[in-house]
Amino acid sequence: xxxxxxxxxxxxxxxxxxxxxxxxxxxxxxxxxxxxxxxxxxxxxxxxxxxxxxxxxxxxxxxxxxxxxxxxxxxxxxxxxxxxxxxxxxxxxxxxxxxxxxxxxxxxxxxxxxxxxxxxxxxxxxxxxxxxxxxxxxxxxxxxxxxxxxxxxxxxxxxxxxxxxxxxxxxxxxxxxxxxxxxxxxxxxxxxxxxxxxxxxxxxxxxxxxxxxxxxxxxxxxxxxxxxxxxxxxxxxxxxxxxxxxxxxxxxxxxxxxxxxxxxxxxxxxxxxxxxxxxxxxxxxxxxxxxxxxxxxxxxxxxxxxxxxxxxxxxxxxxxxxxxxxxxxxxxxxxxxxxxxxxxxxxxxxxxxxxxxxxxxxxxxxxxxxxxxxxxxxxxxxxxxxxxxxxxxxxxxxxxxxxxxxxxxxxxxxxxxxxxxxxxxxxxxxxxxxxxxxxxxxxxxxxxxxxxxxxxxxxx
Amino acid sequence: xxxxxxxxxxxxxxxxxxxxxxxxxxxxxxxxxxxxxxxxxxxxxxxxxxxxxxxxxxxxxxxxxxxxxxxxxxxxxxxxxxxxxxxxxxxxxxxxxxxxxxxxxxxxxxxxxxxxxxxxxxxxxxxxxxxxxxxxxxxxxxxxxxxxxxxxxxxxxxxxxxxxxxxxxxxxxxxxxxxxxxxxxxxxxxxxxxxxxxxxxxxxxxxxxxxxxxxxxxxxxxxxxxxxxxxxxxxxxxxxxxxxxxxxxxxxxxxxxxxxxxxxxxxxxxxxxxxxxxxxxxxxxxxxxxxxxxxxxxxxxxxxxxxxxxxxxxxxxxxxxxxxxxxxxxxxxxxxxxxxxxxxxxxxxxxxxxxxxxxxxxxxxxxxxxxxxxxxxxxxxxxxxxxxxxxxxxxxxxxxxxxxxxxxxxxxxxxxxxxxxxxxxxx
Numbered sequence: 001x002x003x004x005x006x007x008x009x010x011x012x013x014x015x016x017x018x019x020x021x022x023x024x025x026x027x028x029x030x031x032x033x034x035x036x037x038x039x040x041x042x043x044x045x046x047x048x049x050x051x052x053x054x055x056x057x058x059x060x061x062x063x064x065x066x067x068x069x070x071x072x073x074x075x076x077x078x079x080x081x082x083x084x085x086x087x088x089x090x091x092x093x094x095x096x097x098x099x100x101x102x103x104x105x106x107x108x109x110x111x112x113x114x115x116x117x118x119x120x121x122x123x124x125x126x127x128x129x130x131x132x133x134x135x136x137x138x139x140x141x142x143x144x145x146x147x148x149x150x151x152x153x154x155x156x157x158x159x160x161x162x163x164x165x166x167x168x169x170x171x172x173x174x175x176x177x178x179x180x181x182x183x184x185x186x187x188x189x190x191x192x193x194x195x196x197x198x199x200x201x202x203x204x205x206x207x208x209x210x211x212x213x214x215x216x217x218x219x220x221x222x223x224x225x226x227x228x229x230x231x232x233x234x235x236x237x238x239x240x241x242x243x244x245x246x247x248x249x250x251x252x253x254x255x256x257x258x259x260x261x262x263x264x265x266x267x268x269x270x271x272x273x274x275x276x277x278x279x280x281x282x283x284x285x286x287x288x289x290x291x292x293x294x295x296x297x298x299x300x301x302x303x304x305x306x307x308x309x310x311x312x313x314x315x316x317x318x319x320x321x322x323x324x325x326x327x328x329x330x331x332x333x334x335x336x337x338x339x340x341x342x343x344x345x346x347x348x349x350x351x352x353x354x355x356x357x358x359x360x361x362x363x364x365x366x367x368x369x370x371x372x373x374x375x376x377x378x379x380x381x382x383x384x385x386x387x388x389x390x391x392x393x394x395x396x397x398x399x400x401x402x403x404x405x406x407x408x409x410x411x412x413x414x415x416x417x418x419x420x421x422x423x424x425x426x427x428x429x430x431x432x433x434x435x436x437x438x439x440x441x442x443x444x445x446x447x448x449x450x451x452x453x454x455x456x457x458x459x460x
Numbered sequence: 461x462x463x464x465x466x467x468x469x470x471x472x473x474x475x476x477x478x479x480x481x482x483x484x485x486x487x488x489x490x491x492x493x494x495x496x497x498x499x500x501x502x503x504x505x506x507x508x509x510x511x512x513x514x515x516x517x518x519x520x521x522x523x524x525x526x527x528x529x530x531x532x533x534x535x536x537x538x539x540x541x542x543x544x545x546x547x548x549x550x551x552x553x554x555x556x557x558x559x560x561x562x563x564x565x566x567x568x569x570x571x572x573x574x575x576x577x578x579x580x581x582x583x584x585x586x587x588x589x590x591x592x593x594x595x596x597x598x599x600x601x602x603x604x605x606x607x608x609x610x611x612x613x614x615x616x617x618x619x620x621x622x623x624x625x626x627x628x629x630x631x632x633x634x635x636x637x638x639x640x641x642x643x644x645x646x647x648x649x650x651x652x653x654x655x656x657x658x659x660x661x662x663x664x665x666x667x668x669x670x671x672x673x674x675x676x677x678x679x680x681x682x683x684x685x686x687x688x689x690x691x692x693x694x695x696x697x698x699x700x701x702x703x704x705x706x707x708x709x710x711x712x713x714x715x716x717x718x719x720x721x722x723x724x725x726x727x728x729x730x731x732x733x734x735x736x737x738x739x740x741x742x743x744x745x746x747x748x749x750x751x752x753x754x755x756x757x758x759x760x761x762x763x764x765x766x767x768x769x770x771x772x773x774x775x776x777x778x779x780x781x782x783x784x785x786x787x788x789x790x791x792x793x794x795x796x797x798x799x800x801x802x803x804x805x806x807x808x809x810x811x812x813x814x815x816x817x818x819x820x821x822x823x824x825x826x827x828x829x830x831x832x833x834x835x836x837x838x839x840x841x842x843x844x845x846x847x848x849x850x851x852x853x854x855x856x857x858x859x860x861x862x863x864x865x866x867x868x869x870x871x872x873x874x875x876x877x878x879x880x881x882x883x884x885x886x887x
Contacts, residue, residue, distance in 0.1 A: 047525045047527070049549070054740035058553055061742075061745070062492065065744055065745070066489045067464075068464060069464055069465045069466060070466030095479050096477065119473050121474045122479055122483070122485070170768050174752075176466070313484035313487050314487070316485065317495055325601045333596050333597045360596075365791070375802065387817075405828060405832075419846055423849050426852065429856075433856075
């Protein structure tokens, strides 16, 4: 068993262990954080191994499991009809994806832009690949092509949505990944530059999918014309700030050399063919002309081999990763932000997007509780005040009434007294007059008696 | 070739087509592997066991390095978990290893709550991952996964059976983490005792329904070795970081007067088996199980607790938007309801208070009305008395006037009679 090698460094490193990729900032509106901003802060100590442990076998374990699971890849091809899309697919995957039994979309006449999927299962070297080709027949074929990109956008979004829903279920199962991983955009070999439709399409889709622009039917241009055309196209792409798929930087010198070579030849000029021709004793795929054979897999004739190597042999996994980590995340965060903020596109809330919608609701709940408390306090205050007022009024009116009552009582008592006095006075008067009368009566009586006496005397 | 999971999932929708040449996608596994090697791997082990069972030593032995820490004392008041993260590298593979130790496990007199802090810790890691996964802007790709991938449960080498603390703890942990039970310090048990001990432990685990981690046997390349190893569980291990010279080699061993226990000798203990299974063969599977089984269970329970459902009452699947919108509406409705309730309560109070005050006011007015009435009565009486008095006065006056008149008349008559008399007298 091989001994583990020891590391030479013994410095303490932080948890970030991968090279931050420039492509993480690929989307414009919402710049995703780079890998360096992961949930770091966990300090890790570097340790030397003094003997065999065995986790160097981890890659093999991963290899084994991935083969067992199988792979899947979705490739979209977009371009006007007649640019050789179906032929190129057949050439790329060395199979008759589109055959007389399963005719390619170009053989079917479409009035509006359709989006069609073909799924095939291919095996090679023990590895199984589920390949989905998404075709867009009718693209750019109408007289008025406004919005012909809309069905494409809708398709890509619907795949994102399916994945998002599957990912958000309570009961999740192994989720099939039917998201579009790569879009081959076919540019007609006019030799001049990009058409307005090309620019419009790429501008609208570069933040949703990895776009690889291709010059179709490259065998209609000479190498010099091709070179010019490529330069022009790249210039226009830069002018319009279109972000086509970028190859990742690597530390490996060898790989970087290859990557730079590919970058120089963008966009790739390709030729496809369904027929095998014999050239110098070799059987090759090619297009037979009276003046010679344009070989598909000849690097001097076209860039087909580069495309195949890049697309399938070296960068297929990276295309999937970028779709997952960049394009899908952009879609998802936009979708969830819309749900959380009810579609209010509030750039001030950018900072709050680090929460989940549920955490957002929690915070809103807390705010609401605080608000309610305040409201309750205010209402309580107002209530108290009003009650106090009312009570005060009541007391005042009671006092008033009381006062009035007292007054009236006094008044009445005074009158009573007056009456009493008057009565007394009257009684006094009466009794004195009566006494007087009695005296008078008595006097009168005496007088009359005297008179009587006298009268009697007189008669005598 | 056996069908892959993806092929099974695709089902009828895909047709198999033959290739007429070498396309090159058989490099996909390599592409995937290269990416993961560049990204680095991460693995988290939890060691559960009583103080003094050699947990730290075993970790050092397994990973051929000296990790942190001094041995802990037995006087911990409760169980705490200490975790340390290390960066290891072997050939071109970088591994970020986190070792979590239970400090003070089994030392308390009352061990009823011992398992709680362990369960809380494991749940906390799941929760952290779930929170990250639910964020609007998330960085799952560079997230440092702290979820526990393997739990080594250290069984004391009593030779008899599992302790009740072990059973209770393992039962609580078996649905949250991959448990690999190991017999610690197994150089204290003889070979025959060991076989019996293992059988006893296994049967106790089975009869108590404890689900320990089974090495996977669905992949042909490792099925055989895994199923053999499954029958050797629990592994009886010995750990040592000291080296002893055996023959002409320095090997890790423990030296006794009666012989030397060699750690890496498969006749002496199962250390090599543990290392093979845990690290060399099934590390990736342990991570996968943690993510697809234990984490998913946690997540499902958590979401259901929060009221999320996959289908509405009509059994139609919810889309994420609908779910969130429904949740949000429910939430807003709840808040509004609370507000309404509070307002209603206040309206009620106001009404009540108003009624109260009105009652008081009414009473007040009634009181004064009564008083007023009394007053009126009094006044009336007074009036009557006045009238009576006035009548009397009038009568008296009349009488007086009449009497005076009479008197005057009488006087006049008397005067006249007196005059007459006088006249007569005169005559």
